[in-house]
Amino acid sequence: MRYEYPLFRPPSEANSLILQATLGCSWNNCTYCHMYRSKRFKVRPVEDCLEELAEVADRGAGRVRKLFVADGDALVMPMESWEPILREAADSFPNLKQVSCYAMASNVLGKTPEELRRLRELGLGVLYMGPESGDETVMRRLAKQPRPEGASRDEDYLFEAHVEASRKAHEAGMKVSAIFLLGAGGVERSQEHAEGSARLITAMDPDFLAALTLTIVEGTPLSATMDRLGWRLPDIYGLLGELRTMVGESSPSKALFRTNHASNYLPLGGSLPQDRQRIVETIDLALAGAIPLRPEELRGL
Numbered sequence: 001m002r003y004e005y006p007l008f009r010p011p012s013e014a015n016s017l018i019l020q021a022t023l024g025c026s027w028n029n030c031t032y033c034h035m036y037r038s039k040r041f042k043v044r045p046v047e048d049c050l051e052e053l054a055e056v057a058d059r060g061a062g063r064v065r066k067l068f069v070a071d072g073d074a075l076v077m078p079m080e081s082w083e084p085i086l087r088e089a090a091d092s093f094p095n096l097k098q099v100s101c102y103a104m105a106s107n108v109l110g111k112t113p114e115e116l117r118r119l120r121e122l123g124l125g126v127l128y129m130g131p132e133s134g135d136e137t138v139m140r141r142l143a144k145q146p147r148p149e150g151a152s153r154d155e156d157y158l159f160e161a162h163v164e165a166s167r168k169a170h171e172a173g174m175k176v177s178a179i180f181l182l183g184a185g186g187v188e189r190s191q192e193h194a195e196g197s198a199r200l201i202t203a204m205d206p207d208f209l210a211a212l213t214l215t216i217v218e219g220t221p222l223s224a225t226m227d228r229l230g231w232r233l234p235d236i237y238g239l240l241g242e243l244r245t246m247v248g249e250s251s252p253s254k255a256l257f258r259t260n261h262a263s264n265y266l267p268l269g270g271s272l273p274q275d276r277q278r279i280v281e282t283i284d285l286a287l288a289g290a291i292p293l294r295p296e297e298l299r300g301l
């Protein structure tokens with residue numbers, strides 16, 4: 001594969017073939033995100049993508065079980081790109097079990113129900129969506145997606161956009177993996193962030209749920225705003241408190257929950273709601289100092 005770095009994928013796609021069908025992110029404006037600031041968004045030529053898939057297939061088609069289509073919001077790609085890529089992947093890799101990509105809510109809402117169903121039929125099965133918070137104020141600070149046409153600056157739309165996008169994806173038969181960001185509300189909006197996130201988890205009803213921890217990256221708009229306004233991130237115990245609220249107060253019908261991202265202090269896993277009590281008790285033990293946390297120097301972005 002010919003990659004243009006940097007290249008990112010979710011932790012659960014560690015063993016997947018990554019096809020970089022787009023470069024960068026079509027939005028590239030979330031205030032905390034540094035991932036693709038060096039890249040100009042581009043949809044790569046389909047022929048190049050098909051050629052790369054064919055090259056991998058020649059070297060061992062049977063080994064590919066999962067395909068992750070990069071970069072940052074690959075769902076935005078037009079159907080004229082998606083359809084041949086998904087067809088080629090299905091034809092080339094006999095053991096292919098899952099195709100996934102990152103998606104903003106606006107990407108999902110920008111596709112018709114028929115287009116989403118077609119993508120699902122062709123193999124796209126999992127969308128990784130990152131509302132990061134369920135508190136409208138925090139989501140607005142993070143600039144989680146473009147404002148819909150006609151919406152005013154202060155209008156609430158981000159929570160509902162994510163609920164609607166998740167509903168549309170589910171109706172098309174896709175699975176939704178939702179990602180939330182501990183610390184995204186800073187100290188002063190920590191409680192609203194955690195409670196709003198729990199509400200959004202319930203409303204999106206994701207199949208997979210992940211919590212990461214916000215790292216402020218110098219050079220991002222959020223870093224500048226925090227310096228200017230004196231906002232601070234919650235300490236470790238504040239972050240664990242947020243996690244406790246998100247797990248304890250949300251009611252997804254059946255979500256596989258993970259905090260195994262390198263940014264987190266406490267790696268946890270289980271199925272919600274079944275394992276809620278056990279997970280909350282583990283967080284309480286960590287809050288009481290009875291469980292060791294990941295040392296700062298071993299954390300990553």
Ligand code: SF4
Nearest residue numbers: 025028029030033072
């Ligand atoms: S949608 Fe994702 S990749 Fe794009 S700017 Fe936001 S966080 Fe970064």
